[in-house]
Each structure stands twice: as structure tokens, then as C-alpha cells.
Amino acid sequence: MKTRLRLLFIFLCSTTLITAQQPKKPTSSEIYESIKKLNFLGSVLYVAAHPDDENTRLISYMSNEVKARTAYLSLTRGDGGQNLVGPEIRELLGVIRTQELLAARRTDGGEQLFTRANDFGYSKHPDETLAIWNKEQVLSDVVLAIRKFKPDVIINRFNHRTPGTTHGHHTSSAMLSLEAFDIVGDKTAYPDQLSMVDTWQPQRLFFNTSWWFYGSQENFDKADKTNLLAIDTGVFFPSDGLSNPEIAALSRSQHKSQGFGSTGSRGSQIEYIELIKGELPSDKTNIFEGIDTSWNRIEGGKAIGDILYAVEKYYDFKNPSASLTELMRAYKAIQNLKNEHWKAVKTKEIKDIIAACAGLYLEATSNTNQTTAGSRVDLNIEVINRSDANITLSSFVNPNGIKIDKNIPLDNNTRFDFKETLKINSNQEVSTPYWLTKKGTLGMYTVTDKSLIGKPETPRNLNVTFHLAIENVSIPFTKPIVYKTNDPVKGEVYKPFEIIPEVSAKISEKVIILDTDKQRDIEVIVTAGRDNVEGYVQLAYPNNWSVYPEKQKININHKGQEAHIIFTVIPPKEQSEGLLTPMVHIGDNIYTKELIEIDYDHIPFQTVLLPSESKIVRLDIQKRGENIGYIEGAGDVVPESLRQIGYNVAILKPEDISAENLSRFDAVVIGIRAYNTVETLNFKQQILFDYVAQGGNMIVQYNTNRRIKVDQIAPYDLKLSRDRVTDETAEVKLLATDHEVLNFPNKISPNDFEGWTQERGLYFPDEWSEDFTPILSMNDDGETPKTGSLLVAKHGKGYYIYTGLSFFREFPAGVSGAYRLFANMLSLGKNDINSPNQIKN
Numbered sequence: 001m002k003t004r005l006r007l008l009f010i011f012l013c014s015t016t017l018i019t020a021q022q023p024k025k026p027t028s029s030e031i032y033e034s035i036k037k038l039n040f041l042g043s044v045l046y047v048a049a050h051p052d053d054e055n056t057r058l059i060s061y062m063s064n065e066v067k068a069r070t071a072y073l074s075l076t077r078g079d080g081g082q083n084l085v086g087p088e089i090r091e092l093l094g095v096i097r098t099q100e101l102l103a104a105r106r107t108d109g110g111e112q113l114f115t116r117a118n119d120f121g122y123s124k125h126p127d128e129t130l131a132i133w134n135k136e137q138v139l140s141d142v143v144l145a146i147r148k149f150k151p152d153v154i155i156n157r158f159n160h161r162t163p164g165t166t167h168g169h170h171t172s173s174a175m176l177s178l179e180a181f182d183i184v185g186d187k188t189a190y191p192d193q194l195s196m197v198d199t200w201q202p203q204r205l206f207f208n209t210s211w212w213f214y215g216s217q218e219n220f221d222k223a224d225k226t227n228l229l230a231i232d233t234g235v236f237f238p239s240d241g242l243s244n245p246e247i248a249a250l251s252r253s254q255h256k257s258q259g260f261g262s263t264g265s266r267g268s269q270i271e272y273i274e275l276i277k278g279e280l281p282s283d284k285t286n287i288f289e290g291i292d293t294s295w296n297r298i299e300g301g302k303a304i305g306d307i308l309y310a311v312e313k314y315y316d317f318k319n320p321s322a323s324l325t326e327l328m329r330a331y332k333a334i335q336n337l338k339n340e341h342w343k344a345v346k347t348k349e350i351k352d353i354i355a356a357c358a359g360l361y362l363e364a365t366s367n368t369n370q371t372t373a374g375s376r377v378d379l380n381i382e383v384i385n386r387s388d389a390n391i392t393l394s395s396f397v398n399p400n401g402i403k404i405d406k407n408i409p410l411d412n413n414t415r416f417d418f419k420e421t422l423k424i425n426s427n428q429e430v431s432t433p434y435w436l437t438k439k440g441t442l443g444m445y446t447v448t449d450k451s452l453i454g455k456p457e458t459p460r461n462l463n464v465t466f467h468l469a470i471e472n473v474s475i476p477f478t479k480p481i482v483y484k485t486n487d488p489v490k491g492e493v494y495k496p497f498e499i500i501p502e503v504s505a506k507i508s509e510k511v512i513i514l515d516t517d518k519q520r521d522i523e524v525i526v527t528a529g530r531d532n533v534e535g536y537v538q539l540a541y542p543n544n545w546s547v548y549p550e551k552q553k554i555n556i557n558h559k560g561q562e563a564h565i566i567f568t569v570i571p572p573k574e575q576s577e578g579l580l581t582p583m584v585h586i587g588d589n590i591y592t593k594e595l596i597e598i599d600y601d602h603i604p605f606q607t608v609l610l611p612s613e614s615k616i617v618r619l620d621i622q623k624r625g626e627n628i629g630y631i632e633g634a635g636d637v638v639p640e641s642l643r644q645i646g647y648n649v650a651i652l653k654p655e656d657i658s659a660e661n662l663s664r665f666d667a668v669v670i671g672i673r674a675y676n677t678v679e680t681l682n683f684k685q686q687i688l689f690d691y692v693a694q695g696g697n698m699i700v701q702y703n704t705n706r707r708i709k710v711d712q713i714a715p716y717d718l719k720l721s722r723d724r725v726t727d728e729t730a731e732v733k734l735l736a737t738d739h740e741v742l743n744f745p746n747k748i749s750p751n752d753f754e755g756w757t758q759e760r761g762l763y764f765p766d767e768w769s770e771d772f773t774p775i776l777s778m779n780d781d782g783e784t785p786k787t788g789s790l791l792v793a794k795h796g797k798g799y800y801i802y803t804g805l806s807f808f809r810e811f812p813a814g815v816s817g818a819y820r821l822f823a824n825m826l827s828l829g830k831n832d833i834n835s836p837n838q839i840k841n
């Protein structure tokens with residue numbers, strides 16, 4: 001743990017993206033590595049689709065061994081996946097994965113870039129991906145990333161020549177990168193960008209291949225390697241005491257929400273990259289061959305190189321500050337460079353080195369981590385020089401641009417503290433991820449401010465600037481205001497300093513399902529962002545619904561305090577759905593957003609503002625049976641959803657599965673991937689099948705076809721496949737139109753398959769015994785019909801049902817048809833008016 005924390009601060013050059021983090025405190029050898037990096041003027045851009053696609057061994061090698069400026073362009077932020085560390089999904093998961101990528105880059109020394117493309121879920125083919133993404137916009141963003149970052153070399157993670165063999169997002173990332181390579185240098189391509197950036201032409205483009213892409217090690221050994229470069233990334237860094245693969249593993253382990261903890265290795269490790277565009281280097285280990293990566297590559301660079309190569313050569317590990325006079329000369333010369341790109345890059349790098357060599361510590365902390373526009377906050381400012389260099393604090397500029405002259409000489413190791421009160425502008429924008437401020441589409445985020453496109457996070461604009469004179473050269477250092485506190489367990493804890501609205505509100509439940517026309521009480525939680533909030537709350541609701549009372553007063557005394565307010569909602573008689581949004585009126589302002597906080601140890605504290613809305617659904621639904629036993633698998637919210645529509649759902653642990661316990665249930669439902677994750681179920685299958693034979697209903701939701709931990713999934717032959725239907729709008733044909741499951745107690749029609757989300761289903765069986773009746777048929781575009789999504793078999797007196805339909809995704813989204821169909825599955829065999837379990841609706 002200690003090593004990991006230390007590593008976060010190791011790489012000076014990775015710090016362009018660190019915002020509101022613990023300050024870096026580099027060691028003498030880390031400063032030296034940064035000086036070497038300062039003297040390398042070459043860059044490489046790695047391109048793929050998702051957080052976790054990136055090869056951290058290659059990124060770390062390029063950054064830490066080659067010393068190249070290295071970035072990872074992830075087209076998406078990974079909204080589509082599952083979260084192994086907490087409840088956040090979709091856009092909130094994208095916020096977590098964005099921060100995990102930044103944490104990975106702080107570890108491996110890279111930088112992080114994005115496009116506006118949204119990870120909308122699994123896609124089988126780039127044609128589908130590029131139809132859902134706005135291809136022109138994503139290509140434009142890739143071009144913009146290249147024009148901004150100006151890489152000499154691009155490396156794709158995926159093969160652009162093999163569509164359909166991997167996730168469509170993957171192949172698309174390689175195709176777009178290739179397409180961008182050909183047009184980035186052309187002034188007529190995306191000319192609107194040229195007000196922000198110049199054109200640029202990278203020299204080479206590679207594909208980061210491996211034996212895996214050849215099917216086997218044997219095939220790879222035989223393959224023609226003329227166009228392949230082989231790079232040994234297994235180098236050891238004595239200054240860190242770590243091998244490159246060990247750093248890469250620490251970086252990869254930041255992807256905690258995906259469970260990608262990784263163990264490092266030592267010793268030689270070859271990475272292969274295949275040349276796709278540009279000239280093949282004769283040195284098959286050097287991607288920069290023929291590219292000038294010295295200071296000579298820029299006009300005016302030679303004189304700077306003369307100074308800085310000497311600084312590198314004569315660096316004193318015992319006294320880094322001995323380099324300060326020369327570093328300040330170089331800093332001054334860099335300010336005169338005509339090349340704005342390298343000027344900006346190298347100014348940032350050398351300033352970090354100068355601060356580190358001087359042992360400078362410059363910090364402005366606030367007395368709170370969250371405040372509102374128009375408020376006042378107290379700042380504590382600490383300034384210290386820990387070197388013999390001649391340093392003066394000339395002035396201090398607060399975030400409102402007010403300059404305060406200081407002229408304080410900073411003597412070696414003598415701390416200078418002062419306090420300031422900051423009035424936050426009344427029009428100061430709230431802090432939230434910029435890509436979530438406007439409603440996007442399925443495939444794209446909407447970003448109105450073009451200058452933000454590609455940035456990993458919203459730039460911090462509450463910054464202070466310290467103007468120093470070091471060895472009589474003036475130099476400014478800009479720092480974001482941070483919040484710092486001491487936690488009795490964790491010790492020093494930093495949080496970003498953020499602006500929140502004076503009030504935020506949410507409804508406790510995100511989806512509210514009403515299975516009758518009875519009224520329901522809804523709780524609205526209003527949270528104050530400042531002291532003394534006074535106003536009233538209303539609910540916005542769908543047309544044919546009613547809500548009372550119309551408005552209610554709120555009066556909250558303290559910042560952070562909540563008011564819980566109850567509204568009564570009356571649904572219409574017929575099936576209906578819509579959105580409920582709390583509207584809080586304070587003075588002339590109306591607030592309709594919910595404030596979400598994300599707090600994990602491995603990433604900075606995140607504040608996210610999203611539209612506060614809950615889906616409300618009046619279901620036209622009939623049910624038979626009332627007691628459901630639920631055997632949990634990999635985790636889903638199906639039990640809560642079934643409770644919402646009036647079932648009694650009991651969670652059954654594997655050890656509780658016995659004939660006697662099962663006999664009290666009208667149906668037993670198996671959670672998603674239970675047969676992949678719960679080994680002990682193998683010993684319970686026969687008991688469950690016997691329960692069915694005695695007249696029970698057993699519903700098994702999807703399992704993957706690999707790593708099945710039970711010998712027999714069903715009482716009859718059933719073989720799972722990888723068949724899936726990813727298009728959530730794919731037409732659904734009713735095959736067994738007369739089957740009870742489509743008719744009782746709810747008449748199922750194609751309408752019930754409207755409004756589904758993310759996908760139809762996955763891992764459908766493709767072979768089954770004739771005891772099963774296939775109920776539905778569906779397929780993605782251009783594929784054969786898949787009939788295994790819902791299979792029903794009579795077994796003894798009861799029913800066994802296997803379904804790969806994604807009920808676990810549809811229920812939390814409040815999809816009525818999914819509820820109606822599931823109710824029929826639970827009601828199978830109860831089409832008998834004398835049934836003791838019949839419930840009247």
C-alpha cells in the first residue's frame with residue numbers, strides 16, 4: 001500500500017492532469033528522471049475504446065524508459081460496464097472510470113484524453129457502433145486530440161482489419177485512428193478546429209499486436225515479422241526499485257471498479273507493434289527512429305538544450321537546488337520560444353522541476369470542500385522554500401484576479417503562512433463533469449463548450465497564483481484551491497474544492513412502479529448547500545396523473561441538512577408512465593438537480609449534478625401466486641423490483657434450499673449468473689427439480705456458457721451459447737402464440753417489447769430437448785433468428801423456465817412489458833380459479 005501511494009507522486013511529468021490532489025513531493029532521483037524527460041522532445045499516442053483497453057506496460061515503457069510524452073486516448077469513459085466497488089452505474093460509472101484512468105496515468109506517467117463517444121453497451125460490429133455513435137463527431141474528436149497532443153507516433157490497441165472479431169467499439173477505435181491519421185494534416189478536414197489548433201502529421205502508426213491476435217503462439221512464431229517491431233518492456237528502474245511490468249500492474253490495478261487488480265512481474269517482456277502507416281524503422285526497437293527528439297527539433301531549442309543537457313549531466317543528487325540558476329536561465333529561454341506547443345509543454349515540465357529542486361511548497365486550502373456561489377470562504381496559504389536559492393514571494397493573486405503585493409523574502413526552511421477571505425462570484429458555475437451538463441444521445445455526450453472536448457475532467461477555475469522571483473527571474477505558480485482535513489484513521493485527506501447549488505433535491509426511489517390505481521406517498525429529499533435556505537417544493541408530473549399538495553414550504557437552517565417532504569401521487573386507471581421531478585423554488589431561482597457524491601479511496605472525491613428525475617409507472621398487470629424465493633447470483637435488483645409490484649420475495653441462501661423450505665413458494669427465481677458464481681448450487685439442483693416436479697415454478701435467468709459450476713442446468717438437455725441480441729429495439733416475434741406464458745394472466749403482445757433498454761438478452765441456449773417450448777424469436781440485423789431467449793418446459797406438475805432476456809436491466813428502468821411477461825412466468829400453471837394462491841387485483 002505504501003508503495004502504491006508513493007508511486008502516485010513519482011512522475012513529475014504526469015502531473016499536467018492532477019487537479020486538487022495531494023501535492024507531489026518528488027525525491028531527488030525522481031527529479032533527475034524528470035530532467036531526462038524534459039530533454040526528450042517526442043510523443044506517442046495510444047488509442048483504444050474503453051478504460052482498461054490500454055496496455056499499461058507499453059504506456060509506462062514509453063513514458064518512463066523512452067521518456068516520451070505519452071497519452072492514452074480512450075474513445076469512451078466506460079459507462080456501459082458493471083461496477084464491482086459500489087452501486088454507481090451508467091454515467092456515474094463513467095465518472096468513476098474516468099478517474100480510474102487518471103489514477104492509472106498518475107501511476108504510469110501517461111496523460112489521459114477522451115472523445116465525446118458514449119459506451120452504450122456491447123456492440124458486435126463496427127457498423128453498428130458507428131451508426132449509434134455520431135461517426136463524424138467521434139472522428140472529429142480523434143482528429144482534434146491528435147492536433148492538440150501532436151504525437152510523432154500513434155499506437156492502436158486493436159486491429160482495424162478484423163471487424164466482427166471483437167467488440168465493435170474496439171475495431172471502430174482502430175478504424176477511426178487510421179482515418180484520422182490520413183486527414184489530420186489537411187487544412188480542409190474539420191477546418192472549424194483551426195481556430196483552436198494547428199494541423200499536425202504524425203510520422204508513424206502502429207498496431208499493438210501479440211500472439212493472441214494470431215490465434216496461437218505457434219501461428220505467431222511462424223508469421224512474417226517484417227513489419228513488426230519488438231520492444232523489451234521488461235526494463236528495471238533502479239530509481240523506483242520497480243520493474244516496468246510492476247509499474248504497469250500498479251497502474252492497471254487502478255481499474256478497481258472492473259476488478260482488474262494485477263500483479264507485476266520481473267524480467268524481459270517483449271511487446272510487438274506492427275507498422276501500419278509511415279516508414280519502417282531499420283532499428284526494430286525504436287519507434288522514433290529518424291525523428292529528432294532533441295531540443296534541436298524546435299527553432300531556438302539548441303540554446304536551451306545546451307543549458308539543460310548540462311543540467312542533466314551535472315545534476316547533484318545530494319543537492320538538486322544546485323541546478324536552479326541554470327534551470328531559471330532555461331525557463332527564461334523557453335518563454336521566448338516561438339513554437340507555442342512545445343513552449344506550453346516544456347514550461348509546465350520545467351516549472352515542476354524548479355519547484356521540486358527548490359523544495360518549494362505552495363498551497364491554498366479552504367475551510368470547506370463545498371460552498372455556493374456568492375459565499376465567502378477562508379483560505380489558509382502556506383509558502384515555503386527549502387533551499388539556499390534566492391527566492392522572494394512577490395505577489396499573490398486570488399481566483400477573482402485580485403493581486404496582493406507581498407515582497408517577502410523566503411529564507412531556507414522558514415514557513416510563511418497567511419490568510420485570505422475569498423468572496424466567490426455570484427455567477428460562479430457549479431462543479432460537475434462537463435460532459436454530463438447537457439442531455440446526450442445513446443451514443444454521444446453533448447458538449448457545448450468546444451474548448452472542453454477531449455479533456456479528461458472539468459478544468460478547475462478556482463485557482464490562486466504565487467508570483468515568485470527565483471534567482472531574480474520572475475516565475476508564476478498556479479495552484480487550485482484544495483480542501484485538506486485530518487482523518488483519525490486515514491491521516492491527511494485531500495478533497496477538491498467545489499461549488500454546489502444552494503439547494504438540491506431527489507426522490508428516494510429512481511423507479512416507482514404502481515401495480516394498481518391506488519395512491520402512493522412519494523418522499524422528496526431536499527438538501528441545503530448553504531445555511532438558511534427558505535422556499536418551497538413542487539413536483540413536476542405526467543399529464544394524466546395527480547399530485548397533492550401542489551406545493552410545500554421548506555426552511556432549512558444548516559448547510560448539509562436535509563428536509564424530507566411527502567407528496568401523494570394518484571395514478572391514472574390505465575397503463576401509463578412518465579417522469580417525476582422535484583422543483584425547489586428559492587427566491588427567483590428554480591432548482592431541479594440532484595447532487596451525487598462519489599467517495600472512494602483510490603480516486604478523488606467527485607461531485608456530480610444530474611437532472612433529478614424518477615420514472616413513475618402505472619402498470620396494467622395481473623398476477624397469480626405471491627411468495628417468491630430468490631437465489632442470488634452475481635447481483636441484480638430483481639428482488640426489489642418484484643417487491644415493487646407486490647410480491648413477497650424471500651432471499652434463499654444455498655444452505656436454505658430444502659424440499660420443506662421450497663414448498664412455501666409459488667415460484668423460485670435464480671439470480672443472474674448464479675450457476676457461474678455459486679458453486680454450492682450444484683448440490684441443490686436436484687432438490688430444485690423435485691420442487692418443480694411437485695408443482696413449483698423455477699425461473700433461471702442468464703448464465704454465461706463458460707465456467708458453469710453445476711452439472712445440470714435444467715431437468716432436460718439444454719446447451720448455452722454466446723447468442724445475444726444487443727439491439728434493444730430488435731423485432732420480437734411471438735412463436736408460441738397460444739402458450740399460457742403469453743396469455744395468462746396478461747395478454748402479451750409486441751407492444752410489451754417496446755421501450756426496452758440496452759439489449760434484448762444474452763447467452764441464449766442454442767440447443768434444447770424437445771421438452772422445451774421456444775416462446776419468442778428475435779435477432780440482430782443480418783443474423784439468423786434466435787429462438788432460445790425464453791424456453792418453457794413442463795416438468796412433473798410444475799414448470800421449468802430458462803430465459804436469457806435481460807429482465808435485470810429492464811426492471812430497474814421501469815419497462816412495463818418486462819414486468820408483465822415476468823408476472824406470466826411466475827403465474828404459469830396457476831390458471832385455476834380455485835388456486836389457493838390467487839390474488840385479486
Ligand SMILES: [Zn+2]
Pocket residue numbers: 049050052053167170
Ligand atoms: Zn474494451
